[in-house]
Amino acid sequence: xxxxVDAVAxxxxxxxxxxxxxxxxxxxxxxxxxxxxLVALLIGLPLGLGLALARFxxxxxxxxxxxxxxxxxxxxxxxxxxxxxxxxGPLGGLGLIYTPAAIVIAQALIAAPLIVAIxxxxxxxxxxxxxxxxxxxGANQRQYLWLIAREARLPLLVxxxxxxxxxxxxxxxxxxxxxxxxxxxxxxxTAAVLxxxxxxxxxxxxxxFILLAFILVxxxxxxxxxxxxxxx
Amino acid sequence: xxxxxxRDIRVRRGPREVLRVPVLNVAQGETIAVLGPNGAxxxxxxxxxxxxxxxxxxxxxxxxxxxxxxxxxxxxRRLTATVFxxxxxxxxxxxxxxxxxxxxxxxxxxxxxxxxxxxxxxLGVAHLANASPHTLSGGEAQRVALARAFAIQPRLLFLDxxxxxxxxxxxxxxxGELRSLLADGSTAALFVTHDLSEAQLLADRVAVLLDGxxxxxxxxxxxxxxxxxxxxxxxxxxALVEPTQLPAAVTEAASxxxxxxxxxxxxxxxxxxxxxxxxxxxxxxxxxxxxxxGAHGRGRLLLDLGEARIAAELPVEExxxxxxxxxxxxxxxxxGLVSW
Numbered sequence: 327x328x329x330x331v332d333a334v335a336x337x338x339x340x341x342x343x344x345x346x347x348x349x350x351x352x353x354x355x356x357x358x359x360x361x362x363x364l365v366a367l368l369i370g371l372p373l374g375l376g377l378a379l380a381r382f383x384x385x386x387x388x389x390x391x392x393x394x395x396x397x398x399x400x401x402x403x404x405x406x407x408x409x410x411x412x413x414x415g416p417l418g419g420l421g422l423i424y425t426p427a428a429i430v431i432a433q434a435l436i437a438a439p440l441i442v443a444i445x446x447x448x449x450x451x452x453x454x455x456x457x458x459x460x461x462x463x464g465a466n467q468r469q470y471l472w473l474i475a476r477e478a479r480l481p482l483l484v485x486x487x488x489x490x491x492x493x494x495x496x497x498x499x500x501x502x503x504x505x506x507x508x509x510x511x512x513x514x515x516t517a518a519v520l521x522x523x524x525x526x527x528x529x530x531x532x533x534x535f536i537l538l539a540f541i542l543v544x545x546x547x548x549x550x551x552x553x554x555x556x557x558x
Numbered sequence: 559x560x561x562x563x564x565r566d567i568r569v570r571r572g573p574r575e576v577l578r579v580p581v582l583n584v585a586q587g588e589t590i591a592v593l594g595p596n597g598a599x600x601x602x603x604x605x606x607x608x609x610x611x612x613x614x615x616x617x618x619x620x621x622x623x624x625x626x627x628x629x630x631x632x633x634x635r636r637l638t639a640t641v642f643x644x645x646x647x648x649x650x651x652x653x654x655x656x657x658x659x660x661x662x663x664x665x666x667x668x669x670x671x672x673x674x675x676x677x678x679x680x681l682g683v684a685h686l687a688n689a690s691p692h693t694l695s696g697g698e699a700q701r702v703a704l705a706r707a708f709a710i711q712p713r714l715l716f717l718d719x720x721x722x723x724x725x726x727x728x729x730x731x732x733x734g735e736l737r738s739l740l741a742d743g744s745t746a747a748l749f750v751t752h753d754l755s756e757a758q759l760l761a762d763r764v765a766v767l768l769d770g771x772x773x774x775x776x777x778x779x780x781x782x783x784x785x786x787x788x789x790x791x792x793x794x795x796x797a798l799v800e801p802t803q804l805p806a807a808v809t810e811a812a813s814x815x816x817x818x819x820x821x822x823x824x825x826x827x828x829x830x831x832x833x834x835x836x837x838x839x840x841x842x843x844x845x846x847x848x849x850x851x852g853a854h855g856r857g858r859l860l861l862d863l864g865e866a867r868i869a870a871e872l873p874v875e876e877x878x879x880x881x882x883x884x885x886x887x888x889x890x891x892x893x894g895l896v897s898w
Contacts, residue, residue, distance in 0.1 A: 458610055459646035464636040464662045464710070473658070477649055 329527060336528020337535060345532075347508075352536050355494070355513040358426050362433035362493045367486060370438045374445025374485070375471060379457075389446055395439025400432075404499030407432040411503065424505045429513070432499035437489035444488060448481030449474060483552045487545060494541055514540070559586045560622065561714050561746035562607050567616030569602050575614065577602045579772045582765055584714070586621075587743035591761035591778075592750045595793060598767040600750040601718050607748055608716045609635045620714065636663055639707035640716040643723060645699035647691035652678060652702040655691070656709045663710045677705035681735065697728035704732070708739060715740075715747040721756070733759055754794065755856075758782070766790050783824075788898060791822035795858075795869065798822050801897065803866035808841040812892035820898050825858060825871035827894020830886050841890045847882050861888065 340348055377388055409415050411423040411431070422428045452474065460473045475482060497515040504511035506520050514537040521530035562584040569577040577599040584590050584607075592600045605611045606618060609625050618625045620634045639659075647655050656674035665673065678684045681701040691699060700720055707715060717736075721729040737760055740747055751757055757764050757778060764781045766774040773793075774786035785791035788798050801809050801821050814821055845861035845868070852858065857877030859870045870888065880886070 453644065453646065455642050455644045455646040456648075458605070459640070459642060460648075461610055462608055462635070462638070462640035462642075462716070463659045463706075464632070466632055469662055473648065 333527035333531045337532035340529060340532040348532060351512055351514055351517050358429050358513055359494045362430045363437060363490045365430060365434040366437035366441050366489045370441025371445055374442040375449060377442065378446040378449035392439055392443040392446060396443050398436055398439055400436050400496040401498040403435045404432050404502030407435060407503045423503060424507060424511060426511055429500045429504040429511060432503045433493035436496055436499060437492045440488045440492055441485045444481060444485035448478040452477055479555050480552055483548055487548050490544060561586045562748065563619040565617045567606060567618065568614045569606055570614040577770045579603065582772060582775060584746045584748055586746055589740055589747040589749055589761045590763050590765055591757035592748060592765045592767060593752060593757055594767035595752060599770040600767055603767065604716050604718050604748055604750050608638055608640050637712065638714045638716060639710055639712035641703050641707045641720045643719040645703040647699055647702060649691065651688050651690060652683065653687040655702060656706045659706050659710050673709055677709040681705040696724050700724065700732060712745060715745050717747060717749045719750050736760060766793065768793060784896060785822065788820045788822060791896060795825050796822035797868040799866035805841065805843060808890055811841055812895035814895065814897045818897035822896045823868050824894035825869040827891040828868055828870035829889045830870060843888060844885050845888045847880055847884045847886060850877055850880050850882060852877055
């Protein structure tokens with residue numbers, strides 16, 4: 327019981343005194359997960375739209391693949407990125423292993439299938455008449471895609487939330503491709519693991535609180551956007 | 559000028575050919591109703607004309623210009639507007655739905671709101687300008703959809719059973735409003751329906767599609783009085799019988815040729831002679847009631863006339879007093895018989 331009380335007291339002290347290391351880790355986490363989500367969105371949104379709207383042989387197999395991709399274990403994504411970026415690997419020359427960029431790549435690889443699958447499902451769930459109506463209204467391809475994405479905006483926000491949730495909470499891939507280099511690649515999840523391994527439960531708990539607060543703030547912001555979109 | 563021309567078009571859905579139309583023209587300012595039972599290819603014809611699906615063969619021309627692929631297709635499509643059975647409003651206010659359509663047609667931003675409000679007002683839904691589509695009734699949503707279609711000032715309008723899901727009262731109101739909107743003759747229209755009365759009210763000419771084929775194409779009066787084939791007659795509600803099944807007095811009065819194989823009897827040619835109304839050369843006799851049917855304000859009695867079964871059309875409120883198995887006195891107007 328003392329362990330828990332001490333850990334909570336230590337966490338509160340660190341948060342109250344504004345520990346520089348912790349705030350640095352928090353800012354880095356925000357930057358890395360924000361970038362990962364954005365990259366996953368840039369890849370996932372067009373792929374999801376394409377998968378739902380284009381007609382090509384093997385389309386169902388690709389949709390099944392995207393759906394299967396939602397269950398990609400972070401460790402497997404981390405392993406793949408590690409192999410690619412390892413110094414002797416195919417992209418080793420880029421020197422990205424153990425950098426924030428490597429974490430972004432691995433996290434985007436985890437989030438993108440989620441965004442692809444949810445986007446495709448959202449667009450396929452729209453009434454077929456709506457697709458025809460938008461074309462009949464005289465929309466060109468760009469305007470058509472924009473209006474379709476707009477019609478599916480509520481589930482698309484769910485896709486963003488799911489993508490962000492996946493990257494902000496994963497630890498295996500980040501640890502594998504980024505390590506936990508202080509001041510460089512240490513993020514909230516990997517830092518918490520490190521603190522636990524050192525028996526520093528107070529620090530780990532403080533990091534856990536911040537991680538939860540961070541997720542809550544982002545989820546609340548996205549929910550507000552979603553509610554506003556629904557009212558429009 | 560020909561607003562829309564179909565030439566030898568064929569449309570496939572998978573391995574199946576679902577539409578074959580050799581020639582069909584819609585003139586500038588003309589309204590053509592496309593009639594046919596479910597699955598006849600009516601909506602497919604409309605989608606082909608609206609350049610919303612690819613042809614397996616043939617050509618479509620809008621205002622004399624052959625429809626091709628790519629940008630010219632988009633430019634031609636922007637001369638048209640389409641209203642579907644489901645109103646398919648975008649998830650935005652009624653006014654923004656219209657403004658979005660106007661934006662797609664490059665109408666300057668400053669003019670969009672005024673034009674949207676003008677058309678919402680014209681269709682009687684100005685008070686719903688800020689309403690979300692989810693809060694609109696079926697009739698209100700179709701009014702907004704019509705306002706959106708007319709706001710872009712299309713030269714060619716496609717209507718795919720736009721009123722079929724509405725209650726009879728709303729439907730009658732909207733048919734009337736559509737009629738007045740089309741009355742100025744600036745817009746040609748292709749109007750898909752399976753309701754003959756809507757076609758009679760709105761259309762200059764009728765195209766009957768049966769099983770993917772253009773079975774008849776003529777004025778409403780000609781199609782109604784002289785169906786081109788027994789299949790068209792059956793679709794229009796005529797009773798089909800063999801000449802020998804009819805009393806000789808009927809075939810003689812109607813001058814049915816001796817070699818005729820099939821006779822079609824228009825339901826409105828069969829009248830109940832309760833009021834003893836005289837029809838010049840009408841046949842009079844007894845018939846037993848086989849079935850009492852009714853829909854869309856019209857009732858039908860299926861009658862057994864010895865060897866033949868014929869139908870009589872009556873207002874639905876009159877038909878309630880008839881019972882299956884009862885005997886009625888009937889008159890058949892020989893002018894309502896067609897033979898092949």
